Amino acid sequence: IVNVGRKYFGMTERNLNVYEEDGRTFLETTNRKYNVVAIDAFQQPYIPFQLTTREFFSIVRSHLSPDGVVALNTGHTTTDYRLVQAFVNTLSQVFPSVYVFNVPGTFNTEVMATMQRTSITTFRQNLSQFAPGSVMGQVADEVLPVVAQGHANGGLVFTDDRAPIEAITDQLLLDYIQQH
Numbered sequence: 001i002v003n004v005g006r007k008y009f010g011m012t013e014r015n016l017n018v019y020e021e022d023g024r025t026f027l028e029t030t031n032r033k034y035n036v037v038a039i040d041a042f043q044q045p046y047i048p049f050q051l052t053t054r055e056f057f058s059i060v061r062s063h064l065s066p067d068g069v070v071a072l073n074t075g076h077t078t079t080d081y082r083l084v085q086a087f088v089n090t091l092s093q094v095f096p097s098v099y100v101f102n103v104p105g106t107f108n109t110e111v112m113a114t115m116q117r118t119s120i121t122t123f124r125q126n127l128s129q130f131a132p133g134s135v136m137g138q139v140a141d142e143v144l145p146v147v148a149q150g151h152a153n154g155g156l157v158f159t160d161d162r163a164p165i166e167a168i169t170d171q172l173l174l175d176y177i178q179q180h
Helices: 002-008 023-028 054-062 082-092 120-127 135-142 165-179
Strands: 034-039 064-075 097-102 108-114
Touching: 023 054, 054 064, 054 082, 064 082, 082 097, 082 108, 082 165, 120 135
Parallel strands: 034 064
Antiparallel strands: 064 108, 097 108
């Protein structure tokens, strides 16, 4: 994956450090701070449960700079957003602002959470700063971020004691198969 990223996605910046190990284990053994932590960890089609919980995101938070952001890739079907909502609920327990981006033409949703309370207006203004031909410019043009609302009462929050990520993913897969 790292070689593909370097070859096809320009992962060649001097300040980009890639670590090939479990993300939670890595964060538990380092004192470094980051501006961005991006999570796109799949053992197809599953996300390892230990990278989905409130406790994990608390660890991530402790490694983010004061203006840091965590970004997570997850999925849905055309009608079932339970997994996305569970991530929103979980991240809302740890971060003051959570946003979702449904990637057009895909079953992917990007979920982002910020260390500081932010507004959707500022978020959109920041996206509009990118050159139209750049990758981020395309994102700004194609993807409309929305403020994500966590469920205050009764919504599923993934914890180290309860993270039914595999069961929800299995249900999403079965829903997709039945619809097609």
